[in-house]
Amino acid sequence: MSGAATVSPHRRRVLVVRVAIIALVLGLWEAVAASGLLFGDVVPSLVTIGKAVVGVLGSGDFYANLTITATEIGAGLLLGGVSGLAVGILLGANRFLAHAYEALIHYLGPTPKIIFFPVMIMWFGVGSGSKIAMSAVSCFFPIVISAASGMRQIDRVLIRVGLSFRASTWQMIAKIYLPAMRQPVVNGLRLGLGVAIIGTLLAETKLSNKGVGYLIIQAYARFDMPQVYALLIVLFVVSIAANALIGRLGRPRVS
Amino acid sequence: MMVRSFQGSRNGARLFGLATLVAALALIEWLVRIGVINRYVVPLPTQILASIPRIVAEENVLHRFWQTMQEVLWASLLLAVIGIALGALLYRFTILRQACETWVAALAAAPIVLAYPLFLVIFGRSATTIVAIGFAAGLAPVILKTVEGLTATRQVLIDVGRSFRLSAAQQFWKILLPAALPAVFVGLRLGLIFAMINIVGVEFLINFGGLGQLINELAERYDLPGTYGAICFVIATSIVFFACTERLERWLTPGQ
Numbered sequence: 098m099s100g101a102a103t104v105s106p107h108r109r110r111v112l113v114v115r116v117a118i119i120a121l122v123l124g125l126w127e128a129v130a131a132s133g134l135l136f137g138d139v140v141p142s143l144v145t146i147g148k149a150v151v152g153v154l155g156s157g158d159f160y161a162n163l164t165i166t167a168t169e170i171g172a173g174l175l176l177g178g179v180s181g182l183a184v185g186i187l188l189g190a191n192r193f194l195a196h197a198y199e200a201l202i203h204y205l206g207p208t209p210k211i212i213f214f215p216v217m218i219m220w221f222g223v224g225s226g227s228k229i230a231m232s233a234v235s236c237f238f239p240i241v242i243s244a245a246s247g248m249r250q251i252d253r254v255l256i257r258v259g260l261s262f263r264a265s266t267w268q269m270i271a272k273i274y275l276p277a278m279r280q281p282v283v284n285g286l287r288l289g290l291g292v293a294i295i296g297t298l299l300a301e302t303k304l305s306n307k308g309v310g311y312l313i314i315q316a317y318a319r320f321d322m323p324q325v326y327a328l329l330i331v332l333f334v335v336s337i338a339a340n341a342l343i344g345r346l347g348r349p350r351v352s
Numbered sequence: 353m354m355v356r357s358f359q360g361s362r363n364g365a366r367l368f369g370l371a372t373l374v375a376a377l378a379l380i381e382w383l384v385r386i387g388v389i390n391r392y393v394v395p396l397p398t399q400i401l402a403s404i405p406r407i408v409a410e411e412n413v414l415h416r417f418w419q420t421m422q423e424v425l426w427a428s429l430l431l432a433v434i435g436i437a438l439g440a441l442l443y444r445f446t447i448l449r450q451a452c453e454t455w456v457a458a459l460a461a462a463p464i465v466l467a468y469p470l471f472l473v474i475f476g477r478s479a480t481t482i483v484a485i486g487f488a489a490g491l492a493p494v495i496l497k498t499v500e501g502l503t504a505t506r507q508v509l510i511d512v513g514r515s516f517r518l519s520a521a522q523q524f525w526k527i528l529l530p531a532a533l534p535a536v537f538v539g540l541r542l543g544l545i546f547a548m549i550n551i552v553g554v555e556f557l558i559n560f561g562g563l564g565q566l567i568n569e570l571a572e573r574y575d576l577p578g579t580y581g582a583i584c585f586v587i588a589t590s591i592v593f594f595a596c597t598e599r600l601e602r603w604l605t606p607g608q
Contacts, residue, residue, distance in 0.1 A: 111451050118451065139473050195365075215567060219576075
């Protein structure tokens with residue numbers, strides 16, 4: 098009881114500081130918008146942005162494009178995720194292969210994937226194929242790295258139990274490896290989802306005629322800044338929600 | 353003896369990896385030559401290799417490389433000055449840290465580079481936009497790692513500073529910052545990697561600047577071997593860059 102009484106005012110103070118910071122930022126934003134210091138419409142008023150957000154959320158066109166983007170990201174995540182998981186398990190299980198290829202993956206992982214987009218266009222065309230490929234290439238590397246490290250962290254006893262039951266390779270993967278490395282795999286998927294979203298949307302802004310990235314670059318081309326802000330806000334919220342959803346998969350189930 | 357044989361097997365594995373890479377390239381070369389792979393989609397690997405000296409000479413690659421590096425340097429300078437200062441501020445005021453730390457962590461996961469049209473409107477199609485995006489993308493890890501390093505400073509060191517009656521500024525410069533340097537450098541390295549990725553990416557997207565623009569220009573000219581060659585050059589540059597920062601980190605944090 099006393100613990101709760103001492104914690105509560107502290108939490109309240111943290112909340113007050115948070116509210117104060119948000120109020121300060123919003124107040125500064127509104128002041129800059131009203132001052133005309135920046136070129137017209139670069140910093141629109143909060144009311145205008147709010148109206149644009151409502152407009153975006155009420156528009157069927159947005160949902161149609163969001164569905165296309167989500168499908169591209171999902172397909173890429175599936176391709177990159179499954180292949181990344183397979184390669185990760187292989188590298189984690191075999192020390193020789195790990196020494197042979199892991200350095201390559203370690204260094205290729207952080208290179209900017211968008212530079213492969215011209216190649217993806219040549220291979221898969223300007224449609225959804227090249228965006229799916231961008232999504233798959235982007236998410237492949239973090240998933241491989243996480244799966245390989247997760248594989249190495251598996252308790253040797255569990256592996257020996259599987260082997261003593263003469264489990265086949267598929268049974269070992271399905272019954273021992275994957276359940277034991279759920280947390281690192283989910284972490285890899287979360288990281289992979291983040292970079293897949295970035296890869297797909299950047300590709301859409303570069304060359305596309307559909308998807309949320311296309312909507313953003315079209316709004317920019319029309320200099321419709323409230324629309325740009327609104328799309329970015331909605332996109333950030335959707336990305337965070339999708340990330341949190343995958344994160345939930347990694348939590349152990351409480352019976 | 354065992355260590356030597358382990359090292360030997362490790363080198364053997366690396367050699368095997370390299371050999372399979374060369375074999376894969378030779379296979380592609382053969383498949384392109386016999387027409388299984390369309391040479392208007394995938395050029396011959398030998399053509400790609402031959403294009404590298406050409407693009408180095410004709411496309412002024414060294415100048416472009418320097419342009420990208422200048423942007424990376426400016427972004428890293430901003431990251432070091434502003435990122436460490438913000439980290440120190442969050443460390444100094446606990447309530448501020450508790451209020452903002454989750455926001456900073458969320459910033460690290462946010463796809464900031466997607467806001468590049470916004471940066472274009474604010475800063476124009478210029479190097480400032482590229483540096484600003486690089487800085488914004490790399491800021492969160494620098495702040496978080498600085499806070500982590502300062503918080504982990506051993507109490508005995510802080511007490512020694514107090515016993516010498518150091519002022520708050522002296523305590524920071526003589527005790528806290530040196531103790532936090534390993535963690536700060538890890539943050540700077542992460543920030544630098546994020547900055548580099550975003551800088552090259554935005555150069556490609558807005559067709560401005562150094563190496564990223566080079567790939568875009570060659571692709572728009574449909575110079576296939578040149579495009580592939582430029583991509584290989586950027587990958588090689590990134591690998592050298594990451595390897596150097598890794599070495600530097602190991603050198604600055606011995607025994608870690």
